[in-house]
Amino acid sequence: MSSITFAALAVSGVASAQSSLTLFGVADTAVSHYSVKSAFYNNTLALPSASALAFTEVTRSQTALSSGANSSSRVGFRGTEDLGGGLAAGFWLESGFTQDSGATALTSFSRRSTVSLSGGFGELRLGRDYVPTYWNESVFDPMGAVGVGENLIKSISGNIATARGPGSPIAANDNAIRASNSVGYFLPRNLGGFYGQVMYALPENVKHSYLSDSSQRGRYYGGRFGYANGPLDVAVAYGQSTAADTLVISEAGVVAGTRLSEKLRTINLGASYDFGVLKLMGELSQVKDKAETTTAPLSAGRLTFTDNDEYNGAMIGMTLPVGAGLLKASYARVKFKNDLGSAAPSLLALDRDASVNKLALGYVHNLSKRTALYATVARARIKNGQNNPAIMAVGLGGPAFLSTGSGVAGLAPRSATGYDFGLRHAF
Template sequence: MKKCSIALAVLAVSGAATAQSSVTIFGIIDTAVSHYSVKSSAYGLASQANPLQFAGANERSQTVLSSGGMLPSRLGFRGTEDLGGGLAAGFWLEGPMSNDDGATPLNFTRRSTVSFSGGFGELRLGRDYTPTFWVQTLFDPFSNSGVGSSALGSVSANLNRVAALAGGGPLNPNITGGAADNYARASNMIGYFLPPNLGGFYGQAQFSLHENTKVSDTLGSPSKRGQNQGFRLGYANGPLDVAVSYTQSVAVDAVLPTGAATERKIANANLGASYDFGVAKLFTQFSRVQDKSSASAPFAFSALTSATKDTYTGALVGVTVPVGPGLIRASYAHVKFKDDAGGAPINPFAPDPDASLSKFAIGYVHNLSKRTSLYATVARIRIRNGQNSPALAIATGGAPTYLSSGNALGGYAPRSATGYDLGIQHVF
């Protein structure tokens, strides 16, 4: 990392003042040859009624020069200023890079914060990581990146995106793809972090403003769509690290002129732990994500209401094993989707409304130096009853998408995915 001592001149209306601040320029350049493939298969009665249309399977694949097979490529600037009395001010600007083509414009959508810290901890304002993303990344042998990234994280990101689009569009409309719509990061965030001298305990609490306009003559104004809040609490001491987190994001919050109201929230709770035995480091995660929807409509002197709470329950186990200058990485994850009928009677003759997926990944990192590494990763995903939940249509990366069409009677559904990364990473 390259450090520069820069004199920052600040001009104010009342006069001019100068201050010294230590600024660090940092980044990662990560490029890989990657291959991704997905497979969709026929399901249900439609495949029997239309054997020619739904015969066999649909396979799609792509080979690319990717960016971020081991860790996402990035360029950043961070700095601190000692204010005296144990107080400090700081900033962190970090943006993504697509170094395979150099086309990504300079922006700071990975992180853009200003902070004030002291013995009380740290107050941080801006766009930042969510608490549950931290847990799903730190307790994953593949750091939630590349073809080996956590299936728990991929399902959560998919679900947040699907829910946001159902609410009228991305929650972060100025960011490509909505940046997973409050899964990994959230904008307009006010965050607090515990001080680092608590005997191994660490934690954070965050609240993201929805920033919607309040209109006096509009029912349900202002909408809370885009609001996000959560916390993380952990303990790290020696080889042990364990943390729990929870976040909730409002994807839909609307009231029609008739008084009919809809609301949809994505709540993500997870627990992660790791233990370093020296010869191997073990990782585990448990995740529970709930897609909570409710609706109400005026009726006579009361209201008609309905509510559903679909649930995604997942677990991951993983390991890293140091071998000379290298590191073997492996993980297995399983996610189960439970459909909530909202109190409706269950039809024993209807197709199974639930679904599940499993993912296995294995890889090797060879460290040429402290800054430069070669790596290889391969991953395989299997999906059961993928037609029941679009959030389970996860792939190992890239552009190929599943052929996913049909209804409860039949059509095509996501079935499996494979992928590999062969790359090099340099940290500066």
Template sequence: MAALAVAGVASAQSSVTLFGVVDASISGYTSTARDVNQNAIKVSRRELANSGYNSSRIGFRGTEDLGGGLAAGFWLEAPISNDDGQQGIATFARRSTVSLSGGFGEVRLGRDYTPTFWNDTVFDPFGTNGVGSNLINTANNSFGNFLTPAASTGAFTNVGNSNYARASNTIGYFLPPNLGGFYGQVQYGFAEKTKYDNGIFTPNVANNSRAGRYVGGRFGYANGPLDVALAYGSSTVGDQFYVGTTTKVNTLNLGASYDFGPVKLFGEVSQAKQKTDFDSEFIIGSASETSIKLNGWLLGVTVPVGAGLIRAAYSGVRYKVPEGGVYSLLGDAKEPKADKLALGYVHNLSKRTALYATVARVSNRNGTLLTVGGPGFVTNGFAPKATSTGYDFGIRHAF
């Protein structure tokens, strides 16, 4: 038995790959806000940026064949800021996982994309990068008082985020790829908070008991030109133990694409709710209140033209808030909303190198202040109208 075990270890095959993307762009942003008297305040910035087409990164991934259809793998991927060299392999904040896969599917442990974010990026012609990124992504990133992370160290990416795009401390399961086009995943992220018995010893500190937990799943079908997926996720973004409140953001989205050949169409609808549950000895029973609701949509298209690709997307978001909410200055008659148009072109010089150009404009109404990137708005009181425009001209090299 010992000899057979040694022989099995010796026969295992391993591979390790270095990979990455270096993306740099000349980018410009202009944001103009108008107050109730139509007075305009404009701010702008020009910069050499990164990640205008694909996110700049460097990573290491590897697999080991364990025999019998079983394999172990790892994936360590770090964001880099190649425009100034400030951030290199300082954190593996993009992805850091170890996994075991086989005929049963894959079990993956570590930091990874959330199931709900996949629809936001896969069904966006701009891949949630640069000034063209869809408004569902922009609004969800800043939606409703997410748990504030600890201060970043220097310019390093902070992993203490709101679980919108990525979640830490997760266990994920992926269906095997041989299901006739059907695919899916589920994911659970630990809050990693200390529990006390008796509960009176729990420290009276905000976000000390439940914040950070994530649970979600995504299931879809991809066969030939069609790809469609439904995803749901719930992220605990805040809690107050002695008050008896737990705040969650629950997200449901549906995305699809269809490749006709001459054109490929994309679409997505999304709804996110910030919800606070009340459960306290001072409250009879328990209750819940949805403080903000965010509805979003996206329509996009890509058109291959020789060695190039034309990209276009039109997206929008609508907020619904209770009376007395953040936008209550306008009352309940009007809903804060924003629309975005993005146009772009990518010219492939090779399989690894591409030149790209993107322009985009966001129109905000009834109090929203979403931008294409760059500086935020400066307002002189409430801003019923605000616009943001931007451009990226850059080069991307993958290796």
């Protein structure tokens, strides 16, 4: 089929009894303002010098035209073919783009790129897709997990994947939101309200004959199961991603100081209940970063050290219909617990915990079924941000926090505020 014919079919949404092809997307642009504040801290017994106290607070701010603050800007193609006997083949190609500049449009289908086979058995889906644990972070968030008000738990989960891995050239937070090289299965829809999915993403690493095993870095597996009936929707999800997996060389052993194994394990529970005049929703989440470091062979044998970090999150939110509009609100908290495990006793005495609280308020005014004006404002407060700035420094977008001192004495992330005023159109 020529590109001209393909485009014409997509635009017109031509469908027949045997197949269908649809062009869809969202164009969303907002005027956004971001502000982040870093504050002075001192974890030493010595008094700070005058030069150290020269900047007790530092604020960075930015006003920008942003994209996808209410619904991610994107364009895509999807289609199905009836194969007969209750079977259908389908595809979904979806590309994100920055509405304010037009960049990245159709250069890749990194939001979703799948081909599927479905029938009475359910659906088998292959390609790049959302991981099961992300759905609870999005579906049960009043803000839709986008913009300055996005789910704090989703922000922290993405930061963990970015800082620890696996990441990819496509997206630094891969395996927290999406996974490439995946095989997924979805239960059929006629199970009396029960639904579910499982996913496995291949690491696709090369195996060498001179190594004892191949690395599993990048592997993901998980599942999500829930029940939706009337006003109630509840789901639980679990996922595990291999962030690091150093190969063990048969004869030489593991290189000293090299991290041998690191896995990110996520479990979350989300729920919503629609009372008609008010819809309540919430999420509980825990991410465990379990790492082991093994030294090279010594006369006494190898030494293994563990470091198990834990991130516990909770979010509660609501949506309230008001005429042609919708009021939205959410409050979330994530606490970081640093467990040094079998590290040196001198380090075990250190309090390395940190926490973030976030409040978000929003309003969407529907001009039609496809077009809306919206406004969102949010504020995040960070406690002991110097203990884990790479992950706990939630800036809502815009400039990065100024973080110095390596946890000893300097500037640490303290707070962030932001707002979005925008226009969204779906097609």
